[in-house]
Amino acid sequence: xxxxxxxxxxxxxxxxxxxxxxxxxxxxxxxxxxxxxxxxxxxxxxxxxxxxxxxxxxxxxxxxxxxxxxxxxxxxxxxxxxxxxxxxxxxxxxxxxxxxxxxxxxxxxxxxxxxxxxxxxxxxxxxxxxxxxxxxxxxxxxxxxxxxxxxxxxxxxxxxxxxxxxxxxxxxxxxxxxxxxxxxxxxxxxxxxxxxxxxxxxxxxxxxxxxxxxxxxxxxxxxxxxxxxxxxxxxxxxxxxxxxxxxxxxxxxxxxxxxxxxxxxxxxxxxxxxxxxxxxx
Amino acid sequence: xxxxxxxxxxxxxxxxxxxxxxxxxxxxxxxxxxxxxxxxxxxxxxxxxxxxxxxxxxxxxxxxxxxxxxxxxxxxxxxxxxxxxxxxxxxxxxxxxxxxxxxxxxxxxxxxxxxxxxxxxxxxxxxxxxxxxxxxxxxxxxxxxxxxxxxxxxxxxxxxxxxxxxxxxxxxxxxxxxxxxxxxxxxxxxxxxxxxxxxxxxxxxxxxxxxxxxxxxxxxxxxxxxxxxxxxxxxxxxxxxxxxxxxxxxxxxxxxxxxxxxxxxxxxxxxxxxxxxxxxxxxxxxxxxxxxxxxxxxxxxxxxxxxxxxxxxxxxxxxxxxxxxxxxxxxxxxxxxxxxxxxxxxxxxxxxxxxxxxxxxxxxxxxxxxxxxxxxxxxxxxxxxxxxxxxxxxxxxxxxxxxxxxxxxxxxxxxxxxxxxxxxxxx
Numbered sequence: 001x002x003x004x005x006x007x008x009x010x011x012x013x014x015x016x017x018x019x020x021x022x023x024x025x026x027x028x029x030x031x032x033x034x035x036x037x038x039x040x041x042x043x044x045x046x047x048x049x050x051x052x053x054x055x056x057x058x059x060x061x062x063x064x065x066x067x068x069x070x071x072x073x074x075x076x077x078x079x080x081x082x083x084x085x086x087x088x089x090x091x092x093x094x095x096x097x098x099x100x101x102x103x104x105x106x107x108x109x110x111x112x113x114x115x116x117x118x119x120x121x122x123x124x125x126x127x128x129x130x131x132x133x134x135x136x137x138x139x140x141x142x143x144x145x146x147x148x149x150x151x152x153x154x155x156x157x158x159x160x161x162x163x164x165x166x167x168x169x170x171x172x173x174x175x176x177x178x179x180x181x182x183x184x185x186x187x188x189x190x191x192x193x194x195x196x197x198x199x200x201x202x203x204x205x206x207x208x209x210x211x212x213x214x215x216x217x218x219x220x221x222x223x224x225x226x227x228x229x230x231x232x233x234x235x236x237x238x239x240x241x242x243x244x245x246x247x248x249x250x251x252x253x254x255x256x257x258x259x260x261x262x263x264x265x266x267x268x269x270x271x272x273x274x275x276x277x278x279x280x281x
Numbered sequence: 282x283x284x285x286x287x288x289x290x291x292x293x294x295x296x297x298x299x300x301x302x303x304x305x306x307x308x309x310x311x312x313x314x315x316x317x318x319x320x321x322x323x324x325x326x327x328x329x330x331x332x333x334x335x336x337x338x339x340x341x342x343x344x345x346x347x348x349x350x351x352x353x354x355x356x357x358x359x360x361x362x363x364x365x366x367x368x369x370x371x372x373x374x375x376x377x378x379x380x381x382x383x384x385x386x387x388x389x390x391x392x393x394x395x396x397x398x399x400x401x402x403x404x405x406x407x408x409x410x411x412x413x414x415x416x417x418x419x420x421x422x423x424x425x426x427x428x429x430x431x432x433x434x435x436x437x438x439x440x441x442x443x444x445x446x447x448x449x450x451x452x453x454x455x456x457x458x459x460x461x462x463x464x465x466x467x468x469x470x471x472x473x474x475x476x477x478x479x480x481x482x483x484x485x486x487x488x489x490x491x492x493x494x495x496x497x498x499x500x501x502x503x504x505x506x507x508x509x510x511x512x513x514x515x516x517x518x519x520x521x522x523x524x525x526x527x528x529x530x531x532x533x534x535x536x537x538x539x540x541x542x543x544x545x546x547x548x549x550x551x552x553x554x555x556x557x558x559x560x561x562x563x564x565x566x567x568x569x570x571x572x573x574x575x576x577x578x579x580x581x582x583x584x585x586x587x588x589x590x591x592x593x594x595x596x597x598x599x600x601x602x603x604x605x606x607x608x609x610x611x612x613x614x615x616x617x618x619x620x621x622x623x624x625x626x627x628x629x630x631x632x633x634x635x636x637x638x639x640x641x642x643x644x645x646x647x648x649x650x651x652x653x654x655x656x657x658x659x660x661x662x663x664x665x666x667x668x669x670x671x672x673x674x675x676x677x678x679x680x681x682x683x684x685x686x687x688x689x690x691x692x693x694x695x696x697x698x699x700x701x702x703x704x705x706x707x708x
Contacts, residue, residue: 070452070584071569073464074307080451093581120305121568125582147305147571172309174471179311197309198469 017104017113018141018166019062020189023224023245026061032241032276034059035226036269037117037250038257039066040099041091042082049102051262053110055253058266059273060112063103064144064248067096067118074119074146076201078251082258093126097138104139113141115168115189120148123156132159142166142189150186160188168192171217173209180220190224190245191217195231201251203230211243237275247276296485299608301601304484306464306571313471318486320391325493330386337382341415342372344497348505349665353632354645358652361659362510365635366502366530368666375638375667376498376526377408381477383494385412388475395419395474399463401428401456401522402592402640403435404667405479410444412477420444423462425455428592435671453586456596460570480523481600484571488600495529502662503533510660516651518543519664520643521614522558522594524603526666531612541613544603545647547589548616558587560599561607561614569598575607590619590675591639593667621646623679626669638667639675 019035026033036055042048052063068083068091075083096116103114116135123131123143135143142165148156150169160167166189171180174197184191193214196207207230214225226246231237233252240247249272256264296302304314324330338344346367355363368376388396396418400406406422413420422439426448429436439446452458460483467476481488481495499517506514517534519527521544534540546559557563564575569584577585577597587597606612626642628649629635637645641664648663655661669676677683 069582071457071461073461073570074468076465077451084452087583121576121578121584122582124568124573125565125578125580147307149304149306149308149311152303152305170308172307172312174309174312176312179308183308194307194309197471199465 016136016139016141017111018189019113019115020166020224022061022113023190023226026276027245032244032279033061033226033246034237034269034273034276035062035064035228035246035248036060036253037064037066037248038253039068039079039082039086040096041068041086041089042254043085043257044089045091045095045099049099051257051265052103053106054262054266055269056106056110056112058269060269062246063112063114064117064250065096065099065103065114067093067116067122069119069122071121072119074199076199076251078255079200082254093122097134100135100140101138114139115142115144115166116140117144117146120145128155128159129162132163132165136163136165140165142168144168144192146170150183153186157186170194171213173197173207173213177216177220180217184217184220184222187222190226191222192248193217193225193227193244195227195229198229200229202232202255206230206236206240210240214244234271234275237272238278238280241276241279242281247272295489298488298602298605300566301572301574301604302485302488303573304571305568305573306484307468309468310464310471310484313467314484314486316391317387317475320387321486321490324387324390330390334383334386338379338497342378342382343370345501346370348502348509350509351629351633354629355652357628357632358649358661359655359659360657361652361655361661363648363652363661363663364506364509364514365663365665366498368498368526368664369637369641369668373404373408373411374670375404375408376495376529376664377405377479378411379497379529380479380491380494380525381405381408381412384475384477385416385418388418388477389416391475393473393475395421395470396477397421397423397463397466397474398477398479399423399456399459400479401425401459401595402671403428403432403439404593404671406444406446407435407438407442409477409479410439410442413444414442421466422446423449423459423466425453425459426450427454428456428459432592432671456592457570457584464570480525481528481602482523482570482572482574482598488572488602491525492528492532492602495525496532498526498529498664499531499533502530506660506662512660513537513540514660514662515655516541516543516659516661518545518644518647518651518661520545520547520594520640520666521561521599521603522547522596522640523598524600526664528600528602530662530664531606535611542606542611543647543651544612544614545617545643546614547591547594547622547643548618549588549590551618552616556588557616558589558595558597559616560597561603562616564599572601574601575599575604590622590679591643593638593640594643615647617643617646623676625649626676627680635665636669636673637665638669639672641666
């Protein structure tokens with residue numbers, strides 16, 4: 001994997017947190033990192049930032065801030081609905097970057113590295129170079145790209161390199177060994193393993209292919225592999241923590257925030273944090 | 282045969298057409314796209330595949346479709362000769378069947394047992410349901426909820442053919458959202474399912490493959506026009522939503538430098554009003570549904586709602602090869618408003634006894650305009666991509682032939698009457 005050994009980048013305001021360092025810190029504690037997704041602007045801009053800060057205090061290690069998009073083909077109904085709410089509320093890319101800045105400048109204890117997760121269309125329209133520049137200056141750690149494969153990512157590779165941003169590409173159970181290797185090499189920070197063939201959403205069990213995929217991705221050269229899609233309970237988090245470096249939870253957090261507000265979200269995060277802290281071996 | 286590479290000059294086998302095309306999809310779909318690309322490449326070189334497709338086109342679709350000259354219509358086109366390529370006479374009523382039969386054969390070659398499709402007006406959904414019935418494949422069609430309501434008869438047709446129709450209510454509940462839902466289904470069921478994408482958009486290899494299956498339209502028409510007129514047409518006109526019928530008829534004329542290729546986009550209320558579906562005239566370079574092309578989007582890259590009286594053209598994107606042909610100037614694209622399309626629709630009905638699909642009426646409106654520019658010596662070939670049975674309701678309202686209240690009342694009467702009394706009273 002071509003990730004630099006340094007896990008921090010510098011910004012005008014000082015040292016920027018990276019998600020790789022958070023994953024490494026969790027590993028040093030003998031547990032997996034908890035990565036949590038909420039779309040920016042959901043339920044509204046302020047509410048999203050407050051909820052995520054509270055989540056960090058409750059045990060979230062890495063923030064995955066969604067950039068709401070009109071045509072989210074990788075997302076199931078829960079996240080689709082949240083993204084629609086955020087867009088209807090007027091969430092624009094500049095608001096997403098503002099949210100990144102607020103999260104990145106939160107007080108110690110409520111601050112965690114922030115990765116933006118975005119479909120490629122909005123980033124392309126903004127301009128990949130401009131997006132990298134503005135994300136870095138907002139204190140963001142990097143970008144997760146669910147519909148951008150490394151084959152199409154030339155512009156993003158250059159822009160993210162220039163600004164020292166992490167870039168997280170996905171691998172799937174259908175990825176060939178050659179693609180696992182090329183994707184792992186293109187990632188900077190960690191590699192996102194989709195546990196199952198499908199879209200985001202809670203499932204009664206995490207895909208049985210996930211453990212094998214993590215192993216194959218590591219064998220293909222990935223330094224850190226986190227698993228997402230379908231994880232919603234502490235038991236599932238504990239199971240995935242047994243073989244992955246990080247556990248990514250999206251729909252379950254969004255549902256909690258949607259139904260019970262920040263208090264419900266904090267409770268779910270605490271529960272999941274307990275799960276990743278006791279990996280089942 | 283349709284499946285031979287003959288686009289060397291523009292190098293357009295994909296994944297890229299100039300700066301357009303590519304594969305902007307989740308990694309989970311890459312393996313399926315690679316499998317499809319490999320199978321299509323093998324099939325295109327396999328005489329048995331070509332023979333089977335040719336047999337189906339002849340014995341099932343009714344190819345070759347005929348060429349009809351329309352002199353009474355042409356009187357309104359500055360006296361230029363107007364010839365219609367009658368894709369409306371294909372089985373299922375449009376050009377869509379050409380592509381669907383090819384992809385259904387590929388589905389069987391790949392050993393898959395289930396097909397899914399998106400549909401707007403319902404034409405592609407009906408064609409897919411038809412091919413699935415013919416070949417014994419399970420079929421699910423995703424259709425925007427708004428479209429299921431404005432095209433209720435086509436929903437019934439698909440269900441009669443044994444397909445499951447799933448109304449999609451997310452986003453704008455129209456064609457683009459049906460595509461999103463089809464992609465989501467495909468990611469989850471890629472082992473046994475092929476996604477029969479209905480136009481020359483989407484990730485590689487769909488734009489090149491779907492074009493190749495429709496290429497027969499232009500190959501036939503070129504020979505038919507030469508035979509009938511003794512020379513090539515001055516202009517080849519076709520409507521462009523995603524762009525499959527247009528690329529199908531354009532393709533055989535690409536090398537004929539003297540032949541103008543004219544794509545007519547749906548301008549809805551007018552491009553200047555913002556309520557339109559003209560992605561080339563009024564769009565920007567961006568990514569939508571797996572490919573880079575020209576799309577209708579806002580400054581933030583969010584897809585804009587498109588508007589057109591024609592459900593089949595009501596799409597905020599266009600196939601990447603059209604974006605490329607526009608960028609090179611080899612093809613030109615002009616907007617046609619709802620009002621202009623409906624005027625041409627009514628004219629063809631009254632002068633020639635042919636009820637066109639409203640989609641195709643956009644091409645007819647373009648022919649009227651370009652015919653007046655060419656004058657009496659001009660020859661215009663128009664792709665009449667579909668028939669208008671599905672549009673009678675929309676047209677009746679447009680022309681005020683019946684009121685909404687009349688339609689509702691007569692429908693209520695039909696529904697409440699015993700079946701024995703209403704049988705045969707519909708179409």
